[in-house]
Amino acid sequence: MTTLAFSAPRYGVSSITKTKTAAAPHVLDANRLGDHLDRLYRAALGLTGSPADAEDLVQDVCVRVLAKPRLVSGDDDLGYLLRVLRNTFVSRHRSAMRRPQAAPLPEELEPADNSSATRPDQAVEARQVFEHISALPETFRDALVAVDVVGLSYGEAAKLLGTKEATITSRLYRARAQVARGMDPSRESVL
Numbered sequence: 001m002t003t004l005a006f007s008a009p010r011y012g013v014s015s016i017t018k019t020k021t022a023a024a025p026h027v028l029d030a031n032r033l034g035d036h037l038d039r040l041y042r043a044a045l046g047l048t049g050s051p052a053d054a055e056d057l058v059q060d061v062c063v064r065v066l067a068k069p070r071l072v073s074g075d076d077d078l079g080y081l082l083r084v085l086r087n088t089f090v091s092r093h094r095s096a097m098r099r100p101q102a103a104p105l106p107e108e109l110e111p112a113d114n115s116s117a118t119r120p121d122q123a124v125e126a127r128q129v130f131e132h133i134s135a136l137p138e139t140f141r142d143a144l145v146a147v148d149v150v151g152l153s154y155g156e157a158a159k160l161l162g163t164k165e166a167t168i169t170s171r172l173y174r175a176r177a178q179v180a181r182g183m184d185p186s187r188e189s190v191l
Helices: 030-048 051-067 077-098 120-134 138-149 154-161 165-183
Strands: 002-010 013-020
Touching: 030 051, 030 077, 051 077, 120 138, 120 165, 138 154, 138 165, 154 165
Parallel strands: none
Antiparallel strands: 002 013
């Protein structure tokens, strides 16, 4: 709505200025929301670039707008809805950027299966290896467990067991040879 307003004469010259008055605020009519869906969808498609994401975005906007009565100033219902659409898009985009992104695995990659239920032969073999380790003399067993099972470095294992690093190296070599011989008795021993 446009009204004309006369301003007070300044320096003997009168002027007519044109001012706009805002229309009274009104409650957004939920029944007229369907009239704007096509335009909202096109705007959402422009923002997202994907028809499925655009549909989801329009649906989110409708849910937000219909959740509670909205007071809209002027006759610009579409402008209000487009602002809600844009704000919803920005909010979704920001929250998606904060979430860690999952990358798909390559098709040729076979995922590791650590479950002994699906590979009983490996479970039996692992049990045999641990039986042979437990049968080793204490000094060899401690060195082998510290380095090969726990994953300590030779220096860390030497410090933990109160011996020299060279001693750990020697004990580890002998312990591994005994376990390998126990797993394959037909194998010639180095010792």
